[in-house]
Amino acid sequence: MGATTLERAGPQPRPDVGVAARARRFVDRYLLFAYTGLAIIYLLLPIAVILLFSFNNPSGRRNFVWTEFSIDAWLNPLGIPGLASAVTLSLIIALVSTLVATALGTLMAIALVRYEFRGSRLTNALIFLPMATPEIVMGASLLTLFVSFGGPPFFPLSLFTILIAHILFNISYVVVTVRARLAGFPRHLEEAAMDLGANEWATFWKVTFPLILPGIIAAALLAFSLSIDDFVITNFTSGRTQTFPMFIYAQARVGVPVQVYVIGSIIFLVAVISVGLTTLAGRRQAAKDFEPIRKM
Amino acid sequence: MQRRRALIPYLLLAPGLLWLLFFFAWPLVQVFVASFWSGSVERGYSFSLSNWVNYPTAIEPVLPHVGRSLLYSATATVLTLLIAYPLAYTIAMRGGRAKNLLLFLIVAPFFTSFLLRTLSWKILLGDSGVIFGPLKDAGLLPPEFRVLATPMAVVAGITYNFLPFMTLPIYVALEKVDFRLVEAARDLYAGPWRRQGTVVGAIVGGGLVAGLALAFGWSPAIPTILAALVGAIIGRFLISEAFVRVTFPLSLPGVFAGSLLTFIPAMGDYVNAEFLGNPDSRMLGNVIQNRFLTQNDFPEASALSFILMGGILVIVMIYTRVLGTDQLTQSRV
Numbered sequence: 001m002g003a004t005t006l007e008r009a010g011p012q013p014r015p016d017v018g019v020a021a022r023a024r025r026f027v028d029r030y031l032l033f034a035y036t037g038l039a040i041i042y043l044l045l046p047i048a049v050i051l052l053f054s055f056n057n058p059s060g061r062r063n064f065v066w067t068e069f070s071i072d073a074w075l076n077p078l079g080i081p082g083l084a085s086a087v088t089l090s091l092i093i094a095l096v097s098t099l100v101a102t103a104l105g106t107l108m109a110i111a112l113v114r115y116e117f118r119g120s121r122l123t124n125a126l127i128f129l130p131m132a133t134p135e136i137v138m139g140a141s142l143l144t145l146f147v148s149f150g151g152p153p154f155f156p157l158s159l160f161t162i163l164i165a166h167i168l169f170n171i172s173y174v175v176v177t178v179r180a181r182l183a184g185f186p187r188h189l190e191e192a193a194m195d196l197g198a199n200e201w202a203t204f205w206k207v208t209f210p211l212i213l214p215g216i217i218a219a220a221l222l223a224f225s226l227s228i229d230d231f232v233i234t235n236f237t238s239g240r241t242q243t244f245p246m247f248i249y250a251q252a253r254v255g256v257p258v259q260v261y262v263i264g265s266i267i268f269l270v271a272v273i274s275v276g277l278t279t280l281a282g283r284r285q286a287a288k289d290f291e292p293i294r295k296m
Numbered sequence: 297m298q299r300r301r302a303l304i305p306y307l308l309l310a311p312g313l314l315w316l317l318f319f320f321a322w323p324l325v326q327v328f329v330a331s332f333w334s335g336s337v338e339r340g341y342s343f344s345l346s347n348w349v350n351y352p353t354a355i356e357p358v359l360p361h362v363g364r365s366l367l368y369s370a371t372a373t374v375l376t377l378l379i380a381y382p383l384a385y386t387i388a389m390r391g392g393r394a395k396n397l398l399l400f401l402i403v404a405p406f407f408t409s410f411l412l413r414t415l416s417w418k419i420l421l422g423d424s425g426v427i428f429g430p431l432k433d434a435g436l437l438p439p440e441f442r443v444l445a446t447p448m449a450v451v452a453g454i455t456y457n458f459l460p461f462m463t464l465p466i467y468v469a470l471e472k473v474d475f476r477l478v479e480a481a482r483d484l485y486a487g488p489w490r491r492q493g494t495v496v497g498a499i500v501g502g503g504l505v506a507g508l509a510l511a512f513g514w515s516p517a518i519p520t521i522l523a524a525l526v527g528a529i530i531g532r533f534l535i536s537e538a539f540v541r542v543t544f545p546l547s548l549p550g551v552f553a554g555s556l557l558t559f560i561p562a563m564g565d566y567v568n569a570e571f572l573g574n575p576d577s578r579m580l581g582n583v584i585q586n587r588f589l590t591q592n593d594f595p596e597a598s599a600l601s602f603i604l605m606g607g608i609l610v611i612v613m614i615y616t617r618v619l620g621t622d623q624l625t626q627s628r629v
Contacts, residue, residue, distance in 0.1 A: 021488065023533035031534075032386040039383045040401050043459060046416035047408050053419065064419050104312035115305035123309060126316050128621050132556075132612045133320075133605065134564025136581050140588055140601045141323035144330045147337070147594065168319045171312050176625045229409055231567065236588065248411045252571065256415060264412045271407035275400070 047268060054261035062255035073258035077266065080259045086247035087263055089159070093243060094227040097166035102220045104167070105174025106212075112175070113182040130172045138169065139236030146237070157239030165237040166230060170223040177222060181215025214282055221278065225271060324605065330598035337592045347595065354596035355603065358583045365580040367511055368447065368569075369562035372454035373462075374504065376558050377551065379455070380462040384550070385543075388470035399467070402460050410457065414571045417453050418444065421572070445574040447512055453568035458561060462554035465624070469550025470543070477546075478538050486537040493531035493540075501527020553624050556615055560608055580604060 053063055057070035078084040108127070112120060130138065142165050146154040153160050189211070193203045231245035238246055248260055331350055333341040355362070387398045405413055420427055421444045431437045443449050489496075502524030509516035566581030580600065587597035 019533065024488065024536060027534050028390075032382065032390060035382050036386040036398070039379060040398070042379075042456075043402065043405055045420065046413040046456070047405060049416035049419055050408055050412050053416075064422065104315060107308040108312040111305040111308035115308075117302070117305040120305075123313060124621070126313065126321065128616075128625065129612075130316070130320050131625070132560060132608070134561055134581075134608065136564040136566065136584055137324075137327075137601050137605045137608075138320070140584060140597065141327040142319060143588060144594060144598055145319070145323040145326045148326055148330065148341075164319055168315060171315060175312070225406065229406075231411055232564075235585070245409060245411055248409060248415075252411070252415060256412075261412065264409045268408045272404070275407075279396075 050261050050264050050268070054258060054265045056258055056261075058258065060255065061257060063258050063261065064255075073262045077259050077262040080257050082242065083247060083257075083259055083263070086242045086244045089241065090228050090244040093159070093162055093166055094224050097163055097170055097227045098220050098223040100163075101167045101170030101174050101223050102216060105171045105219065105223075106178050106216055108171070109175045109178035109182055113179055113185075127172050127175050130169060131176075135169075135230075135232035136236075139165070139233040142168075142233070143236045157237055157241070159241055161237045161239070162234055162241060162243065165233045166227045169230070169233060170226060173222050173226060174219040177219035178212065178215045181212050181218075185211065214278075214285070217278060221274065228267065327598045327601050327605070330594050331602050333595040333598070335595075337594070341594065350595045350599045351603070354599040358580065358600065361578055361580045361583050364447070364577065365563055368451050368454060368577075368579060369559050369565075371451050371508060371511065372458065372562050373555050373559045375451070375455045376459050376462040377555060378504075380459055380466055380554065381551070384463045384466035384470055388467050388473075399464075402463050402467075405457075405460065411567065411571075414453055414457065414567055417449070417456065418571055421449055421452065444572065447573065447577045449572035450569050450577050450579075453572045454562045454565060457565075457568065458558040461557040461561070465553035465557065466547060466550040469547040469553075473543055473546045477542050481538040481542045486541060488533075489531060489535045489537050489540055493535055494528045495531070497527035497529070497531020497535070498524040499527070501525075501530070549619055552615065552619060556611070557624065560611070563608065564604060 053066070054073060055069055055071060056063055056066055057068045057072065058065065059067055073079075078087065108123075111117075112123065112127075142161070143157075146157060146161055149155055155161075185208075189207050190203050193207045194200075198206065229245060230243075231249060234243055234246055235249070242250065244263065248256060251257060251260060329343060330341070332343055332345060332347040333350075334344065334347050335341040383402075387395060387402075391398055419425060422428070423442050423444060424432065425444075428437060428441065428443065432439055432441065443452070502520050505523035506516050506520040508514075509519055564581050564584075566579060566585050569577055569579045569582050584597055584600050584604070587593045587600065591597075
């Protein structure tokens with residue numbers, strides 16, 4: 001191994017000149033950026049389609065061909081039977097599953113980072129596996145569990161079974177997100193608080209919690225967005241209950257109404273704005289955190 | 297006091313852990329049990345080990361679907377890798393101040409509905425849609441040319457939908473590459489990749505396209521030659537020895553993580569095949585979904601789910617044994 005490396009690198013010097021060098025400089029300067037621009041356009045193209053087609057005025061129900069510009073759907077975004085209740089249901093499920101999963105996941109993350117205990121490897125595996133499981137298997141296995149249980153509260157499928165599923169797939173993501181924040185945590189701040197006479201409870205709420213809060217908020221945002229968009233697992237655990245993605249799926253067979261594109265656009269805009277605001281707030285907070293240090 | 301402290305982690309873990317055990321681990325066992333059921337929803341099910349025949353009876357008629365799932369997922373994984381690598385490289389190495397903005401744009405698709413994004417491709421790839429319509433009008437494509445409702449559309453949909461999953465882990469791995477190593481390689485006379493680059497580029501480019509052509513039944517000759525040519529040019533002129541010997545090997549963990557995060561969900565996907573494909577491009581996911589939700593054939597559907605899960609578990613276990621779980625989880629956030 002060592003010999004071949006020496007052999008190749010040693011004897012003949014290879015100055016980077018000529019066509020190849022110029023080509024590489026061109027790549028460095030323009031090509032990579034041009035490529036990145038194209039790739040990002042590719043990634044954003046469907047979003048542009050969704051936004052554009054929310055202003056379409058299709059002749060029938062099938063919103064697949066551009067007909068004419070209209071803001072009718074935006075003025076009446078819930079004006080399709082069943083859409084309002086589907087959106088409301090999705091929001092409720094996202095909210096509740098986010099709250100529960102964030103609470104459970106944060107506790108788990110604290111336990112995993114802060115304590116050494118028997119079974120932590122197994123716990124880690126149990127947290128990791130749901131993220132590596134195809135959604136269809138997770139949904140199918142939950143359905144099998146609910147069906148084999150055969151009675152309330154698991155069967156017939158309902159809002160309750162959807163919630164169980166959404167909390168389940170959100171927990172792992174929350175643990176991973178909060179754990180990342182905890183891993184780089186300045187422990188000495190906690191020790192200082194304890195030295196100054198705070199007990200563990202006070203230290204947690206006055207020092208630890210405010211510092212990991214950005215991680216918890218990031219985890220909650222992630223959980224919310226995963227829940228509100230989940231289709232596959234919901235398809236298996238919802239029965240007749242219709243969430244927003246289930247509504248889209250049902251409509252896709254007969255033609256998706258424009259209003260669905262409007263709601264999709266609104267969800268996108270709200271998500272982008274809330275992420276933007278969180279980033280800004282995070283930056284301002286970071287600036288504030290460093291203020292005393294700069295003054296010293 | 298000591299004993300109480302030792303209990304704290306378990307108390308913190310208990311609610312979440314119980315949730316995972318009851319609703320993740322136990323249902324997987326339940327699927328395995330259900331694959332040995334016989335009976336129906338109406339008459340009830342009974343368990344018997346002799347029902348192992350569920351496995352061969354379930355798998356035999358869907359072998360083509362399994363083959364398609366493997367083919368489409370593998371193709372989409374290779375395509376996402378080819379698209380994602382230069383993208384992740386540019387952001388990690390040349391991103392500068394725009395890094396966070398670029399990363400945000402990469403994950404922006406996740407802020408819209410997965411189903412609507414896939415339906416958008418139905419609009420974009422339409423036979424006379426924005427992409428192919430003008431090309432056909434200009435006579436660059438024959439009028440009967442179509443992508444929608446073919447396997448190509450399914451692969452395109454999967455490629456698009458999982459591209460961020462590939463890009464982020466590669467970005468994370470490249471971000472960690474110590475640039476001093478690249479400089480050291482240059483100091484040691486690492487220059488352009490020259491002859492090897494030309495050959496490797498031609499082989500990789502030509503081989504990939506030839507493989508694709510064979511798998512999807514196009515005529516292989518012209519695309520293969522073109523791809524080999526493009527590969528040779530890229531290998532000869534655009535790739536440096538320092539990249540081949542330092543940066544690329546160091547980014548391999550990200551490449552593996554991204555491939556896993558693309559391949560696994562692709563294997564279970566049925567939305568792309570349903571929205572963009574035709575009845576002859578249905579995948580294993582479509583079969584499982586149909587058996588569970590339309591035919592209510594729980595025993596055979598469970599057998600298929602268990603086969604899918606078993607195959608994926610083997611891949612994941614080999615992966616985590618070799619590389620651990622860090623790469624997979626870090627880039628998720």
